[in-house]
Amino acid sequence: MRRRRAETPRIATPHTLGLFVPGRSWLHRAPAASKLVALMLLGLGLTLAPPDRAWALGTATLGALVGIAVATHLPLGRLARDLRGLTVVVVTLGAYQWWRSGWEVALGITSTLLALVLAGLLATMTTPLGDVVDVMVRATRPLRRLGLDPEWVGLAVALTLRGIPTLIEVFAETRDAARARGLDRHPRALLVPAVLRTVARARRTGEALAARGVAD
């Protein structure tokens, strides 16, 4: 078959959230299973840390993760863009906790939250989704005896990760449609169609998976 020259891809949209970034760093080469286990242990360690040390642990971890992102040549602009979605939560939570419990608690909670999300982003940006699926399939293989299909578990994880940027896209499309009709200040004009569109998208995805025999 004749080889066709690929067109230039369009400018990337916000739907790059957690998308794999090809590279040859040590983090890219680390096995997917070890990254997922490290992520799980980091999550447990940070959330179970003694409250009086949370701010020190949180900020130190956050600093270390930023250092890893720089050392592994990940696109820092994209990381910052992906983290920007947390701004409202971090500012609101931080301000409230500062007022209620002081700066140590506020810094502890916000730095822990940012560190956990950044760690998740580093893991997903350096691990192809296929590798994550393979790990989940291997990890859940013993559950086959209970009637659980490991391929289904892997597929569910993949669809969940893929679903987050898809949801953002659906909401952005719906907001644009509402704005185009002068309804940008009507929450119902955004929420109801966005929920319906999400369900419709889920149905179409399900049909496509069935058509490809992935669910067989």
Add this chain to the structure above:
Amino acid sequence: MVPAAIELDGAGVRVGVPGSSRRWHEILAPTTFTLTERRVCVIGANGSGKSTLARLLNGLVLPTTGRVIVDGLDTAVDGAAVRRRVAFAFTDPEAQLVMPTAGEDVALSLRRLGLPRADRDARVAQVLDTYGLTDLADVSVHALSGGQRQLLALAGVLATEPEVLVCDEPTTLLDLRNRQAVVSLLDRLRQRIVLVTHDLALAARTERVLVLDGGAVVHDGPGEPAVAFYRDLMTETPGPADVADVDVGTSPDHGWR
């Protein structure tokens, strides 16, 4: 290898009318035919049952009456085996691309073959190369153009080398250049292709064309006569809303000239 023959034996689809347990709406009347041609087009107005007919062919929709047999397999009994033989491409590739990057989406199709990881990666590279998508392997599917997405969707379903490809209006959302690229690709495939389309020029040069109207096959034959039949049919029976009579409050000289 001879591609699998597709046989509809009185296959029809009807659904219940909401709010009534005894009333039915017939989407496709019981239909009988056998497809053995390499290229078959299905044409018809919107809502005529084309997509339902297409979805019957790989078991996405099961007939409520009759049977659909592919290569001797009943879609209602051996759905998984039928889907291994019959691939399906949708109008909107967005719905079909479920993984974040082009390479990973092709890999998803290959998972069911149970290949070792290295073999699967090699197959992905080979498939992407075949369809001229190698440079896009690690690109987000969201960042692809409409034409690239449709080519990737086709590459994804063709990766497992099915015997039949059913396409539901694969060029409807594409510009002329991408439409030609997709049609040219379909032309060169070894698979039997059943193509639902509004592209009458393409249908006219097809071995066999099924014309659907009101949920029934109303014409079945070679391309040109079938397209002529369809044009006459559309002229004789205008749509439910006669748009020409709608008063939109402008004078006649406002139209395109």
